[in-house]
Each structure stands twice: as structure tokens, then as C-alpha cells.
Amino acid sequence: xxxxxxxxxxxxxxxxxxxxxxxxxxxxxxxxxxxxxxxxxxxxxxxxxxxxxxxxxxxxxxxxxxxxxxxxxxxxxxxxxxxxxxxxxxxxxxxxxxxxxxxxxxxxxxxxxxxxxxxxxxxxxxxxxxxxxxxxxxxxxxxxxxxxxxxxxxxxxxxxxxxxxxxxxxxxxxxxxxxxxxxxxxxxxxxxxxxxxxxxxxxxxxxxxxxxxxxxxxxxxxxxxxxxxxxxxxxxxxxxxxxxxxxxxxxxxxxxxxxxxxxxxxxxxxxxxxxxxxxxxxxxxxxxxxxxxxx
Amino acid sequence: xxxxxxxxxxxxxxxxxxxxxxxxxxxxxxxxxxxxxxxxxxxxxxxxxxxxxxxxxxxxxxxxxxxxxxxxxxxxxxxxxxxxxxxxxxxxxxxxxxxxxxxxxxxxxxxxxxxxxxxxxxxxxxxxxxxxxxxxxxxxxxxxxxxxxxxxxxxxxxxxxxxxxxxxxxxxxxxxxxxxxxxxxxxxxxxxxxxxxxxxxxxxxxxxxxxxxxxxxxxxxxxxx
Numbered sequence: 001x002x003x004x005x006x007x008x009x010x011x012x013x014x015x016x017x018x019x020x021x022x023x024x025x026x027x028x029x030x031x032x033x034x035x036x037x038x039x040x041x042x043x044x045x046x047x048x049x050x051x052x053x054x055x056x057x058x059x060x061x062x063x064x065x066x067x068x069x070x071x072x073x074x075x076x077x078x079x080x081x082x083x084x085x086x087x088x089x090x091x092x093x094x095x096x097x098x099x100x101x102x103x104x105x106x107x108x109x110x111x112x113x114x115x116x117x118x119x120x121x122x123x124x125x126x127x128x129x130x131x132x133x134x135x136x137x138x139x140x141x142x143x144x145x146x147x148x149x150x151x152x153x154x155x156x157x158x159x160x161x162x163x164x165x166x167x168x169x170x171x172x173x174x175x176x177x178x179x180x181x182x183x184x185x186x187x188x189x190x191x192x193x194x195x196x197x198x199x200x201x202x203x204x205x206x207x208x209x210x211x212x213x214x215x216x217x218x219x220x221x222x223x224x225x226x227x228x229x230x231x232x233x234x235x236x237x238x239x240x241x242x243x244x245x246x247x248x249x250x251x252x253x254x255x256x257x258x259x260x261x262x263x264x265x266x267x268x269x270x271x272x273x274x275x276x277x278x279x280x281x282x283x284x285x286x287x288x289x290x291x292x293x294x295x
Numbered sequence: 296x297x298x299x300x301x302x303x304x305x306x307x308x309x310x311x312x313x314x315x316x317x318x319x320x321x322x323x324x325x326x327x328x329x330x331x332x333x334x335x336x337x338x339x340x341x342x343x344x345x346x347x348x349x350x351x352x353x354x355x356x357x358x359x360x361x362x363x364x365x366x367x368x369x370x371x372x373x374x375x376x377x378x379x380x381x382x383x384x385x386x387x388x389x390x391x392x393x394x395x396x397x398x399x400x401x402x403x404x405x406x407x408x409x410x411x412x413x414x415x416x417x418x419x420x421x422x423x424x425x426x427x428x429x430x431x432x433x434x435x436x437x438x439x440x441x442x443x444x445x446x447x448x449x450x451x452x453x454x455x456x457x458x459x460x461x462x463x464x465x466x467x468x469x470x471x472x473x474x475x476x477x478x479x480x481x482x483x484x485x486x487x488x489x490x491x492x493x494x495x496x497x498x499x500x501x502x503x504x505x506x507x508x509x510x511x512x513x514x515x516x517x518x519x520x
Binding site for chain 1: 435436437438439440441442450451452456458
């Protein structure tokens with residue numbers, strides 16, 4: 001009975017109540033992969049210095065860390081390009097012409113599978129199955145799936161990747177719609193028709209980061225990530241957002257599911273809440289329209 | 296105590312004993328490559344296969360990792376075991392045809408021809424050196440890297456490890472790579488103590504509990520001259 005109560009108490013404990021120091025002292029097995037994942041997400045690869053640092057701080061031997069880092073395909077010990085191109089060579093993709101696609105990608109990029117272009121734009125790798133066999137041959141670029149790829153379409157895919165695959169076609173994409181939001185505290189509208197972004201009134205807030213303080217205009221189109229700002233916000237910076245009317249800090253209790261930064265809540269006109277990640281460049285957001293949430 | 300039956304002989308052993316230890320206690324020979332007293336059992340080379348259970352539902356297990364069970368019937372040299380063992384040896388011989396230890400074992404098991412393409416690797420990935428380094432020398436200088444076809448043993452980043460004290464234990468236990476630390480293939484040397492001809496003993500002064508497995512030690516002979 002007592003063990004049940006203990007484990008229940010554990011789950012309610014805040015993460016930062018000293019357990020971390022305990023872990024460092026006794027170095028419980030576990031947590032290594034998450035640490036490596038964080039480094040990989042930050043740098044795009046696992047720099048040698050960072051692996052040495054993990055070894056030094058956790059007391060784990062470098063051999064073990066290196067073994068894990070080289071075991072998993074998700075980790076790379078060499079710098080990767082800005083765009084990751086994965087060509088599927090699983091059985092289904094293979095019989096549907098996957099090798100020809102991979103070869104065409106190698107030809108177009110001028111590198112072999114597993115290599116990175118000299119300008120650090122593309123890393124090409126082959127994968128053994130992506131679980132999308134009915135769509136084969138499949139090519140994945142930065143998490144976007146291209147199905148039934150033909151060799152003639154390879155050039156187009158790479159061109160799209162160069163332009164930025166996350167850039168959405170605002171005029172044609174049906175999933176994009178405008179929202180109108182207001183401050184969660186004073187309920188004053190944040191819409192700014194004088195500074196339109198994507199031809200819609202922008203969402204205007206005040207941001208501060210470092211010792212800079214200024215305005216930030218965010219596209220009100222749900223699905224567009226375009227912004228404009230008084231001071232250029234460096235990538236991955238976590239900013240504090242303030243309501244320009246009541247000057248209260250807009251901060252919620254939630255943490256971004258993508259990067260762990262605080263989420264900034266706003267009220268959506270017509271009912272519901274939208275939360276956006278406070279980290280520059282992170283696309284984490286939650287839209288909650290009266291109980292139904294879309295991530 | 297647990298009673299097991301090995302090749303028709305009943306034997307009482309303590310709980311936690313492995314089948315290999317029990318069979319060797321009775322004097323039944325079981326060849327091994329990756330097993331060594333003082334190191335944790337690993338079950339990598341599979342040479343120690345034995346057949347357990349009652350016919351017709353018997354199965355092959357690696358005896359070095361299998362703990363004794365009450366009433367277990369074990370056969371260490373049934374025709375099925377010998378057939379499997381010969382196949383394993385043949386494959387090991389194909390991957391490391393130059394290893395004297397594997398050659399001798401193969402000849403003992405009457406392998407007279409090789410059906411598989413020779414790979415001329417210098418490693419069968421038995422992990423003896425890794426366990427030696429970690430468990431007996433408490434160094435953890437070498438380990439497994441990568442996986443699948445590209446799995447290999449070595450130091451992280453292929454550079455000389457800071458925790459390696461050039462004891463030579465990894466070479467001492469290796470069943471496959473006697474050539475690895477002689478000058479024939481220096482770039483593949485694990486510790487590099489011989490390859491760069493810097494006498495390892497000189498650097499060993501900073502370790503008080505130095506244990507040297509270098510035998511014959513090329514570096515020491517050079518130093519003496």
C-alpha cells in the first residue's frame with residue numbers, strides 16, 4: 001500500500017526538486033538518449049566536445065556514450081545539412097523504383113547517400129522503411145513526405161526544399177484561416193490593421209529579450225509563421241511577450257511540447273484559446289476552440 | 296541445491312551456476328571463445344551451445360549464459376549440438392581465417408574445407424577485450440561502436456583513449472587478432488602501445504597498480520637494447 005502512495009506522490013513532484021543532483025551523484029542508468037537528442041536538436045549533430053561534456057557531467061564513460069551515439073541512426077557525429085533528404089529503399093519502395101530515385105537524388109546533389117553537400121544545404125540518406133509503403137517510392141524532406149516520386153520530379157522536390165518547405169502557399173492552402181485574438185488578461189483586441197502581414201491584420205504584442213524591448217507583429221493566419229519585429233530576434237531565443245494595452249506579461253502555465261519553452265496564451269474571438277511557443281523559430285502551438293484542440 | 300542431468304549423469308549444483316560451469320565440473324569438454332573466468336558471461340561466440348530439454352522438444356542454448364534449472368536434462372555432445380557447433384566454427388573461421396585459436400578449434404572439430412568466402416576480419420566481436428578492459432582493468436577505454444554490419448570494437452573517435460593505461464589486456468584475451476598488435480597492421484592496433492613503438496612501460500609510471508599483459512613485450516625489449 002505504501003509503495004502505491006509513494007509512486008503516486010512521485011508523479012506529482014515537480015521536476016526540479018533536487019532529483020537532478022541525485023541523478024548526477026549516483027548516475028542512474030537512463031536519460032542518456034534524451035540528452036543526446038537535445039544536443040542533436042540544438043546542433044544538428046553530436047559534436048565531440050559535447051559528448052566529452054556529457055561524460056564529465058554524468059560520470060558515465062565516454063565509451064558507453066559513443067556506443068549509443070553510433071548505434072542509433074537518429075544521431076550523427078558529423079554536421080548535417082540544413083535540409084535532410086531521406087529516400088526510402090524499403091521493399092515496397094524498392095520494387096516501385098526507389099533505387100532510381102535515390103540515384104537521381106545523388107546525381108542532382110552531387111553526393112553519395114550518407115553525405116552532406118559542401119555548401120551544407122542538403123544531407124542525403126537512405127532509410128529502410130518509413131511505413132508509408134502504399135505511397136512508394138517515398139522521399140522525405142525535412143519531415144514532409146513526397147509520395148509516388150518519379151525521377152523527373154526529383155528536381156522539383158529539391159527546388160521546393162531550397163525555397164523552404166515550411167513556407168505555405170497562403171492563397172491556395174485550405175488549412176489556413178485567419179484568427180482574431182485578444183489579450184487573455186484585459187481582453188483588449190491585439191489585432192493591428194495598420195501593419196498587415198499576409199494581407200490580414202497582424203497580431204501586435206510587445207516583446208523583450210536580452211536588453212531589447214520592442215514590438216512584434218505576428219501573422220494572424222493560423223498556419224502561417226510570418227512575423228515582423230522592431231528588433232531582429234535571434235533564432236531560438238525565448239522572448240517575454242507583453243500586452244501592448246494592459247502591459248501585463250502574457251504567460252500561461254503550459255510548456256511547449258516541441259521545445260519546452262513557455263507558451264503564450266491568447267483568447268480567440270468567437271471562443272477558445274490559442275497558445276504559441278515563446279521561442280523564436282519554434283512552431284509549437286495549441287489551438288483550443290471550446291474543448292476541441294488542434295496541435 | 297539444484298539437481299540437473301548432464302549427458303546422463305546427475306549432478307547437484309548451487310543455484311546460479313551456469314550449464315557451462317556444471318558441465319566442465321563433470322569434465323565434459325565444451326569449446327568456448329568468448330568465455331573467460333573472472334569476466335561476466337556474454338554469449339557472443341555461440342560455440343558453447345548445448346541441447347536442453349526432453350525430446351522431441353529440445354532446444355539449443357548457449358551454456359555459458361544459461362543458469363541451471365531443477366531437473367534440466369542437458370546434452371553437451373549430441374549430433375545436433377555437434378552439427379551446430381561445426382557450422383558456427385566454419386563461419387567464425389571464414390571471418391577470421393588467420394586466427395590460430397579458431398584454426399585449432401576447427402581442426403579439432405574436423406572441419407576440412409571452407410564453404411564460405413573468407414572475410415579476413417581481425418575481430419569476431421566476442422567482446423572479451425571490452426569486458427576485460429571494463430571488469431578487470433576498470434578502464435573502459437574500448438567498447439562497441441555502430442551496429443549491424445558496421446559494428447566494431449575500438450576507442451571513441453578512434454583516438455587514443457585517455458583512460459587506457461596500455462596494459463595490453465585486450466590483446467592478451469583476444470582469440471582472433473594476435474596480428475593486431477604486431478607491426479603487420481599498426482593502424483588497427485587497439486592500444487597503439489606497440490604500433491608507435493613508444494615503450495608503454497614508460498607511460499605506466501603514473502599508474503601504481505600497473506598490470507602488464509604484453510608478452511612478449513616488444514617495447515621493453517627495445518628499451519633494454
